[in-house]
Amino acid sequence: MTEKNYNPEQKQHKSVNKQQKTQKVQPIINKKSEKSTEVKAEENKEEAKPEVKEIKKPAEKPKKTKAIVNGFDVPVSTKHSMAICRFIKRKKISQAISELEQVAKIKKPIPMKGEIPHRKGKMMSGRFPQKAAKQFVILLKSLSSNANYFGIEEPIIIEAFANIGARPFGRHGIRRKRTHIRIVAENKFVGKKA
Numbered sequence: 001m002t003e004k005n006y007n008p009e010q011k012q013h014k015s016v017n018k019q020q021k022t023q024k025v026q027p028i029i030n031k032k033s034e035k036s037t038e039v040k041a042e043e044n045k046e047e048a049k050p051e052v053k054e055i056k057k058p059a060e061k062p063k064k065t066k067a068i069v070n071g072f073d074v075p076v077s078t079k080h081s082m083a084i085c086r087f088i089k090r091k092k093i094s095q096a097i098s099e100l101e102q103v104a105k106i107k108k109p110i111p112m113k114g115e116i117p118h119r120k121g122k123m124m125s126g127r128f129p130q131k132a133a134k135q136f137v138i139l140l141k142s143l144s145s146n147a148n149y150f151g152i153e154e155p156i157i158i159e160a161f162a163n164i165g166a167r168p169f170g171r172h173g174i175r176r177k178r179t180h181i182r183i184v185a186e187n188k189f190v191g192k193k194a
Contacts, residue, residue, distance in 0.1 A: 067147035067155060071139050071181040073165040078179045080129035081162035083112045084136050085181075089160050093144045093185060096157060100140070103133040136181070143183050152187045159184035 074081070087110050088096040102108040109119040109126035110133075116125040147155040165178030 064150045065152070065186060066158075067143055067150055067152055067185045069139050069143040069146060069183050071135070071179075073178045074135050074139075074181055075177060076132040076135050076179050077129065077177050078162055078164050079112075080110075080127070080132040081136075081179045081181055083110050083127075084129065084132055085160035085162050085183075087111065088136070088140075088157055088183075091157055093140055093147065093155055093157065097137055097140050097144075100133045100137050103128055104130050104137070106130070139181060139183060143185055147185050152185065154188040155185035156188050157183060158186045 084100070088100070091099075099108060103110055106128045109121070109123065109128055111123040111126045114125070116127055118124060119126040143157075144155070160183045161181075163180045165180045167175045167178055170176050
C-alpha cells in the first residue's frame with residue numbers, strides 16, 4: 001500500500017479543493033437564475049400585449065390544363081388494352097365509363113383488328129374484353145377525379161395508349177400478362193378560340 005491512502009494531509013487538501021469548486025459553481029447558478037427570471041419577466045410583458053393573428057389564405061389549387069392517370073403492370077392483355085385505348089380516345093370521360101360498363105356486361109363490343117369474328121352493328125370485327133374494361137373503368141374514374149381537382153371543365157380524353165409491361169413467370173412456367181396504361185384528359189376548349 002502507498003502513502004496516498006494513509007496520508008491525512010492529502011485528504012484534507014482534496015476536501016478543501018472540493019469546497020472551493022462548489023463555491024465557484026454556486027454564484028454561476030445564481031446568475032443564471034437571475035437571467036432566467038429576467039427572461040420570464042420579458043415573456044410576461046410580451047404575453048400581455050394583444051395577440052395579432054395572421055389570416056391564412058386558403059391554399060390555391062394548382063392550375064393545370066391536363067389531367068393524367070398512369071396504370072403500371074395492370075394484369076390485362078396488351079392487345080385488348082390497345083383496342084380499348086383506340087375506342088375511348090376523343091370521348092368524354094363519363095361517356096367512356098358508361099360504354100366500358102356496357103362492354104363488361106357483354107352488351108357492346110369493342111372494335112378490334114386482326115382475325116377476330118365479326119359482330120352485329122357497324123363494325124367489322126370485335127370482342128368483349130371484360131377484364132380489361134373493368135380495369136379501364138377504375139383508371140377513368142381516377143382520371144375524372146384528377147380533372148375535377150385541377151378544375152378542368154368538360155375533360156376529353158386526348159391521349160390513351162398501352163405498352164407491354166413486365167411479364168413475370170406464373171405457375172408451370174406460364175408468362176403473366178401485364179400492361180402499362182397512360183390516359184390524358186384535357187379541357188374541351190383548349191386550343192380553340194371562342
